[in-house]
Amino acid sequence: MCKLHFIRKLSYIQGQYHSKKIREYFYYIDHEGQLFLHDTRIYNFTTCFKDQRFLSFFFRNIRPNETQRYTKQFPFISVCGNELNFISCEDRPIVFTSFDGDTDSWFVNWSNTKSPFIAGDLCMLENGRLYHSSAVGGYGLVRSQVADQLFPLFDFDSNGEPVSFRYKGRTIELNGNVKKLINT
Secondary structure (H helix, E strand, O other), rough: OEEEEEEOOOOOOOOOOEEEEEEEEEEEEEOOEEEEEEOOOOOOOOOOOOOHHHHHHHHHOEEOOOOOOOOOOOOOOEEEOEEEEEEEOOOOOEEEEEEEEEOOOOEOOOOOOOEEEOOHHHOOOOOOOOOEOOOOEEEEOOOOOHHHHHHEEEEOOOOEEEEEEEOOOEEEEEOOOOHHHHHO
């Protein structure tokens, strides 16, 4: 409820001009990695963007918002020529939506964009969410359905903490790098 109340108070118009040269758009990324126009009333599969060329371009150009505009509400941007695409997200801007074990890589946010998989960089939090290192924002969220498929490959200590991951016949110790980023 608080989030919806806050969102309604934002003052922007999709496609508005800033400095007469820069056009601004506003987007939202959910925990499944789906991309929506921020002011979409209902976020579901039918209202998200699906064109893989657009998604690949959009997600290749994501970076932290250092524009001094909307930085609290939209901490990330994707630059496209004379357009600034401001991004808010439910959790992380990068969501690993599927895994390709043949190439040791993730697919990013339903696009054709791939990101390298490093087994030691996996990080499972107490809430069950799984994260992995990412070039954008330091780490990204692993989509729940993919995390469920990977869960049986984790080894846990006596306290229930994941300590290693079994992958391609090897047991790889989790390095804790992502957990350090999350806790800072």
